[in-house]
Amino acid sequence: MTDKQAEILKNRIAVFFAWIAALLFFFPIFWMVLTSFKSEAQAIAIPPLLFFEPTLENYTEIQARTNYSQFAINSVITSFGGTLIALLIAIPSAYAMAFNPTRYTKDILMWMLSTKMLPAVGVLMPIYLISQKLGMLDSKIVLVVIYAMMNLPIVMLILFNYFREIPKEILEASRMDGTSTFNEIKDIVMPLAWGGIASTALLSIILCWNEAFWSIVLTTTEASTLTAFVASFQAPEGLFWAKVSAVSTLACAPIVVFGWLAQKQLVQGLTFGAVK
Amino acid sequence: MNRTLVRLLQAPSIILLLLWMIIPLSMTIYFSTIRYNLLYPERSGFIGLDNYRFFWTDPSFFPALTNTLVLVGSVLLITVVLGLAISILIDRPFKGRGIARVMLISPFFIMPTVSALVWKNMLMDPNNGLFAAFANALGMQPIEWLQDMPLFSIIIMVSWQWTPFAILIFMTSLQSQDKEQQEAATLDGAGFWSQFYNLTLPHLARPISIVILIQMIFHLAVFAEIFVTTSGGPGVQSTNLTYLIYIQSQQAFDVGVASAGGVFAIILANIVAIFLIRAVGKTLTV
Numbered sequence: 129m130t131d132k133q134a135e136i137l138k139n140r141i142a143v144f145f146a147w148i149a150a151l152l153f154f155f156p157i158f159w160m161v162l163t164s165f166k167s168e169a170q171a172i173a174i175p176p177l178l179f180f181e182p183t184l185e186n187y188t189e190i191q192a193r194t195n196y197s198q199f200a201i202n203s204v205i206t207s208f209g210g211t212l213i214a215l216l217i218a219i220p221s222a223y224a225m226a227f228n229p230t231r232y233t234k235d236i237l238m239w240m241l242s243t244k245m246l247p248a249v250g251v252l253m254p255i256y257l258i259s260q261k262l263g264m265l266d267s268k269i270v271l272v273v274i275y276a277m278m279n280l281p282i283v284m285l286i287l288f289n290y291f292r293e294i295p296k297e298i299l300e301a302s303r304m305d306g307t308s309t310f311n312e313i314k315d316i317v318m319p320l321a322w323g324g325i326a327s328t329a330l331l332s333i334i335l336c337w338n339e340a341f342w343s344i345v346l347t348t349t350e351a352s353t354l355t356a357f358v359a360s361f362q363a364p365e366g367l368f369w370a371k372v373s374a375v376s377t378l379a380c381a382p383i384v385v386f387g388w389l390a391q392k393q394l395v396q397g398l399t400f401g402a403v404k
Numbered sequence: 405m406n407r408t409l410v411r412l413l414q415a416p417s418i419i420l421l422l423l424w425m426i427i428p429l430s431m432t433i434y435f436s437t438i439r440y441n442l443l444y445p446e447r448s449g450f451i452g453l454d455n456y457r458f459f460w461t462d463p464s465f466f467p468a469l470t471n472t473l474v475l476v477g478s479v480l481l482i483t484v485v486l487g488l489a490i491s492i493l494i495d496r497p498f499k500g501r502g503i504a505r506v507m508l509i510s511p512f513f514i515m516p517t518v519s520a521l522v523w524k525n526m527l528m529d530p531n532n533g534l535f536a537a538f539a540n541a542l543g544m545q546p547i548e549w550l551q552d553m554p555l556f557s558i559i560i561m562v563s564w565q566w567t568p569f570a571i572l573i574f575m576t577s578l579q580s581q582d583k584e585q586q587e588a589a590t591l592d593g594a595g596f597w598s599q600f601y602n603l604t605l606p607h608l609a610r611p612i613s614i615v616i617l618i619q620m621i622f623h624l625a626v627f628a629e630i631f632v633t634t635s636g637g638p639g640v641q642s643t644n645l646t647y648l649i650y651i652q653s654q655q656a657f658d659v660g661v662a663s664a665g666g667v668f669a670i671i672l673a674n675i676v677a678i679f680l681i682r683a684v685g686k687t688l689t690v
Contacts, residue, residue, distance in 0.1 A: 139496060139498075142492075142493045142496060143493075143496070143498045145493050146490065146493040146494045146498070146504055147500075147504060149486075149490045149493065149494075149508065150503075150504040150505075150507040150508050151507070153507060153508050153510070153511055153564070153567070153568065154507035154508070154510060154511075156511070156519070156522050156523065156526075156527060156564065157510055157511065157514065157522075159522070159526055159527070159534065160518075160522045160526065163526060171526075172532040173532075174531075174532060174537060174540075175537050175540075175541070176532075176534055176537050217416050217417050217420060218417060220413040220414075220416070221413055221414045221415075221416065221417035221418070222417075223413065224409075224410045224411075224413035224414045225414060228410045234685065234688060236414075236418065237688065238681050238684070238685050238688075240417070240418075240421055241681055241684060242677055242681055243421050243424065243425045245621055245673055245674065245676070245677035245680070245681075246425065246429070246670060246673070247624060247625050247646070247666075247669045247670060247672075247673045248625060248627075249625065249627070249645075249646045249649045249650060249665075249666055249669050250429075250432060250666040250667065250669045250670035250673070251428035251429065251431075251432055251666065252649065252650070252653055252662065252666060253431070253432060253435055253653055253659050253662050253663050253666065254427065254428035254429075254431035254432055254435070255428055256653070257431075257659070258427075258428075258431075277420065277421065277424040280417060280420070280421060281421065284417060285688075289688075292689075309409060309413075334513065337515065338513070338514075338515040338516065340515065340516050340517050340627065340628035340631075341625070341627045341628065344517075344627075344628065344631060345650070345654065354515065355515050355516070355517045355628070356517075358515065358517040358518050358521060358632075359517040359628065359631060359632050361521060362520075362521065362524075362631070362632045362633070369525055369526060369532075372521055372525070373522075373526070376518040376521065376522065379515060379518060380513070380514050380515060380518055383513050383515070384510055384513045384514065386513070387509065387510070387512065387513035388506050388509075388510075391505075391506075391509060391572060392576070394572070395572060395573055395576045398569070398572075398573070398618070399573060399611075399614050399615075399618065399684075400618075400684045401684065401687060401688065402610070402614045402683060402684045402686075402687045403573055403576060403577055403610070403611050403614055
């Protein structure tokens, strides 16, 4: 066997194992989606069924018999709301820092990042008691505020990195023409950094959507998001595997697709810009 | 743009984050030094470090600390080793690579409560789960995963979610590796391990440290997986610090002790955070 052939063989083996890994990692998701199309009896059948007559019954049942859509709407409101607020605060700030850096700018950004490291459980009692005092336990507003603040440091850092890539000359030219700062952000910075802003928003939405600690602790029924709703199936009486699977599939599908679309940009956001 | 305007634009983010940090943090520290139980509102007053002592001497504290460290350590080991192996396997052109990539990173985007339920019910259930079916088919006794090895089960679930994260980061870094250098090394007769050790590993040193640090921050705070599957049990076998503090606050209603625990968790996270922030700071150019 020549070196070339050995190389090809080695490659084939690597690809084979890559596929094995991919199938193993994806399998639980595949199994969840598959189970969502089974009847409850088929879902717990022994031995487990790979082939069966698929039914949409679970999907219609959860729409009819649970408040699924309310929880889905709550998830949308809290994750989009939190993201929108974080962006509205971060865009002007990151813009000012990127184009007029001072010797404190880096320290400020690093400090912002450090607030992200504060473990939620460390501030559980104050947040819980403040929400209670304000009569806002089980309120979407509290979650929106928490999500906005939770993601603000990451959003700031990524946007800062994006804005810095915009050549300063472009801005200087527009300033000569007497453009106001607001218009400068709106007409020049935003369009140029649009891709960056969109992928930042996507990352923030993903993080909010999957957030489980605060949504479980601070909500009961009214403001519960999908993560908390799914968690409520932990009780033994909630042992309806097929229906749980249908709920889970619906809850995860949009975010998994978001994740696929944004995978390249996510790396920067997830590592706070440290891996590009 | 004048200086005032620059400051004005920066002010909201700085002020809001400052409030978001200072207010809860100082409240936690304050609560940790007073007698404060929601069930006994009549008991109050400054008690110094008693809450800390109470938290510290709680028979659950030491197991919870050990569980936390075992959980973080095991997940790190599994995710980094598997992440490295898989990202190297997939770092070559082949048909369907895009699909394989998507399949590999998907678990990272599944919400933690869903992944916990899927593992708990459909895979690990000792009666109707898939693993039990495999065991039965092989003529073995099915394992009662969550009953007999609760912490290990949680480690598996968390690793399943986070190995994709490591893969995603390593895969991206590998793309920037100098392929010509590798080819030259191959021509010089350098074997796989020698190349891995001398070229790939140094190239990935930074991403590996970042992946480790970020994961540590998240895994110190693992909550949903425990909440949904074992509720920390049996006994305290799968209780970590986060869950212990949650129990103190939401079931014992002891604000003081929970806050003392919270301060402890903050200190623990900050030890990691210092290193992470330094690592990030190195790449940030202002």
